[in-house]
Amino acid sequence: MSDSEQAKQRGGRVSRRAVIYGALGLGGLAVASQFVPDLRIRWREPLGELAAFPAPDRASFLDTEQVLAPYLMTAVPLANDIIGDPQAEYYGFMAGGWWRPPNAQTETNARIMEHISTLAWFAANKRDWNPLYRSEILLARIEAAVAYYTSLQLQDGTYPEYEGKPSLAATTFGIVAQADAYEALQQIGALPDAMLQLRRSIERAVRWFMDVQAKHWTPPVRVFNQVTAGLIGAQRALQILPDPPADQNAVYERISYLCAHGQAPAGFLHEPYGVDFGYNFTVTMPDLAWLYAHTGHPEIVPLVRRYMGFMPFAVLPEPGTGGLWHVPALHARNVTTSVSRPAGDLADRGALAKVFLDDVPSIALFLPTREDKAASREEFASAAGPVSELAKPHTSPRTWMYGLLAPQGPARAxxxxxxxxxxxxxxxxxxxxxxxxxxxxxxxxxxxxxxxASVFGDWTENDKSTRQLGTVWSPRLGTILVGTNDPDHPEGWETLGPDRAFSTRQSSSTSKYFDSRTSAGDHAINLDEVQDKTGLFAQRTEAVTDPGDYITGWAYWDQGLQFTFITDRAGECIQRIPVLLKEGDTLTFSDGSTFSPGDGDHEIETSTIVLERKGSRVLFDLGATKFRAFVKASGCSMAGGEIHRVGIVFEGELNVNIVFLRGSEPGSLQAEAHRHSNDDVSIRITISTSRARPVSRLKIRGTGVDTEIDVTGTGFRVFERTLTPSRPGTVSLVTTAHLEDGSVFGETEAAIT
Known part of the structure; x- marks a missing residue:
């Protein structure tokens, strides 16, 4: 029995097209394969306009269906914007810019048409508050939209998105939207022709998607979220079609494949290849939850656990903000700042991820609490004003699809x-x-x-993720350095080569690691050994294009970091340091002058910069030489402050010692010491002196150690040495600072870690 005949028996709406097909004696499959592309041209009917209606009483919506209220108020203008003039070239196209970005509003972008699922839901579901149930005008507009939508399908079964080219996203998300529309129409036995077009479209698209030789299955799977959507589409086809193009075993096997090849060894999901919280959590995680709920596939939960084993390392609490903040440098696709966990149903895009709460409790970190959700829904129900329509183009149909299914969230505690x-x-x-x-x-x-927190290695152009140091956070000060992944505010730890020939922030490099305080020796360690380091170690990165472009060195001490940059290129380089300044913060330079948030652009020659925040200080020491420096507010807010670009102009080589200072008073002395695997001991000493009390000599003593360092100049100075004790048993080093007259300026003992 054909779809049209089945629809007739169910009392469904039969269009003029179905009568003509029957007269011609064409079977359903023949119609779909031979005539569908011409339907919207040959058999156009003028489309009536839906009348606006007053917003229903907010209290009439069940809590779990409140998410539908703004979609209901959007449905009329959304449907009326479907081109209904039979003489129009794009009859059936969903115009109006309701879905997808403004720059993607083209008649060949199939993603725009995904709202057939939204309109079909209102046409097929009876609610006291839904005046669109079985609306003939709405169904006619859905029918025209489905005909136009399916006519966009390309020969291989894919759908276009940009420039009419095949698109994995348009195809896989489209399968899901079409499946929802098909099921809704099937529920009320309406639009048999549209159902036929949708069925044939879904079959062709799923067949293309499930072809194991297709490019999107090439390992490693490049874009996890789009492939996950395709698997949902294949599973939906199993649920709703009489003769689905893929069986359950095939879907199971592809889920296993995706779990094996779509997740990085680190634990994040490829977007594309790199980290992206926006896609990983608000797009992919709800899709994985749906797949898990409908297939029970045993490899999904372990994948989510691995993901949650990685992401908390890229999240920081910020004192005074009451919230959590991402490390933006990691994220490849979406501009990322704070950790957003909105309770409102429209904004809670990751809602269905709550499915994993029992098996992966740590996922609650990124979800709104049940208390916040209840308060949000109560606020919606009791609000005085009418429900408004959605704002263009923020109308994703996935929000209501998953919002209706989402279970209860975690308790606040x-x-x-x-x-x-x-x-x-x-x-x-x-x-x-x-x-x-x-x-x-x-x-x-x-x-x-x-x-x-840093990212190193290969960098891909157009990725928002950046390389080198990303964020530095202190338990006492909070965030002090932070880069963005915002192309409109490109701030970060970055060295620009002469004439801007290269940027360390946006270039590829290789990394090696060393059990020493510098990367110049022969004490290299492998990647597994790096994981075991809890004390001092060093890192060297080299430009992939040409090692002469740059080499950077990093040393990770207990009290701060040390950075070295070297280039063979002649000319001025600029080191950019993304200092986060909050209200009340002060930058102090080596001449005693200061800069505070709100001050205008500042230029100075300096050898040190000291950031002070609420009585705690961090030193940026540039060595004995003064460098031309400038400070400029970026206009980019982050973690309760504003990023200020501190630029250092230099040639050839630059060394920056970052030291978290003990105490807030000048005239200080502090040291730390670390033992290496060959029993050498490295020490770093930070001292601050004045002209009134200049230090001339540092004496370092310990078991098997007795050495001196000559000191010249005043102000902050940082000294590093690697010592070879003459006999074993050294457990600490005592550093004594002597004035020019031989008297003691200060003394400190550093336990060797």
């Missing part, structure tokens, strides 16, 4: 407990080095004074 268990709060010593799938490395270093 549970999420607060997880926030207190963030890695940066539960340990003051660890090193986590993780790898992506495309020679990208993610380095997280926690030491007593700070936490540094």
């Amino acid at each position: 549970v999420r607060e407990a997880l926030e207190k268990q963030l890695p940066v709060l539960t340990s003051e010593r660890f090193t986590k080095l993780e790898s992506g799938s495309q020679k990208d490395q993610y380095l997280f270093v926690r030491r007593p004074s700070y936490y540094a």
Whole structure:
């Protein structure tokens, strides 16, 4: 029995086209394969206009269906914007710019048509508040839209998105939208012709998607979210079609394949290849939850656990903001700043991920609490004004699809407990080095004074993710350095070569690691050994294009970091340091002058910069030489402050010592010491002196150690040495600072870690 005949028996609406097909004696499949592309041209009918209606009483919506209210108020203008003039070239196209970005509003962008699922839901579901149920005018407009939508399908079964070219996203998300529309029409036995077109479209698209030789299955799978959507489409086809193009075993096998080849060794999901919280959590995680709920596939939960084993390392609490913040440098596609966990149904795009709460409790970290959700829904129900339509183009049909299905979220107490268990709060010593799938490395270093999160390795043009140091956070000061992944505000730790020939922030490099304080020796360690380092180690990165472009060195001490940059290129380079300044912060330069938030652009020659925040200080030491420097507000807000670009102009080589200072008074002396695997001991000494009391000599003593360092100049100075004790048993080093007259300026003892 054909779809049209089945629809007739169910009392469905039969269009003039179905009568003509029957007279011609054409079977359903023949119609779909031979005539569908011409339907919107040959058999056009003028489309009537839907009348506007007053917004229903907010209290009439069930809590779990409140998400539909703004879609209901959008349905009339959305449907009326479907081109209904029979003489129009794009009859059936969903005009009006309701879905997808303004720059993507073309008649060949199939993604725009995904709202057939939204309109079909209102046409097929009876509610006291839904005046569109079985609306003949709405059904006629859906019919025209389906005909136009399916006519866009390309020969191989794909759909176009940009420039009429085949698109994985347009195809896979389209399958899901079409499946929902098909099921809704089937529910009320309406539009048999449209159902036929949708069925044939879904079959062709799923067949293309499930072809294991197709490019999107090439390992490693490049874009996880789009492939996941395709798997949902294939599963939906199994649920709704009489003769689905793929069986359950095939879908199971492809889920296994995706889990094996779509997740980086680090744990994040490829977007594309790199990290992206926006796609990983608000797009992919709900899709994985749907797949898990409908297939019970045993590899999905372990994949989610691995993901949640990685992401908390890229999240930081910020004192005074009451929230959590991402490390923006990691994220490849969406501009990323704060961790957003909105309770409102329209904004809660990751809602269905709550399915994983029982199996992966830590996922609650990124979800709104049940208390916040209840308060939001109560606020919606009791609000005085009418429900408004959605704002263009923020009308994703996925929001209502998953919002209707989402279970209850975590209790507030549970999420607060997880926030207190963030890695940066539960340990003051660890090193986590993780790898992506495309020679990208993610380095997280926690030491007593700070936490540094960085990305190294290959960089892909057009990715928003950046390279080198991303964020430096302190348990006392909060965030002090932070880069963005915003092309409109390109701030970050970055060295620009002469004539801007290269940028370390946007270029590829290789990394090596060393059990020493510098990367110049022969004490290289492998990647597994880096994970075991809880004390001092060093790193060297070299430009991939030409090692002469740049070499950078990093040393990870307990009290701060040391950075070295070297280039063979002649000319001025600029080192950019993204300092986050908050209200009340002060930058002090070596001449004693200062800069505070709100001051105008500042230029100075200096050898040191000291950031002071609420009585705590961090030093940026440039060595004995003064460099031309400038400070400029970026206009980019982050973590409760504003990023200020501090630029250092230099040639050839630059060394920057970052030291978290003990105490807030000048005239200080501090030191730290670390033992290496060959029993050498490295020490770093930071001293601040004045002209009134200039230090001339540092004496370092310990078991098997007795050495001196000559000191010239005043102000802040940082000294590093690697010592070879003459006999074993050294457990600490005592540093004594002597004035020019031989008297003692100060003394400090550093336990060797």
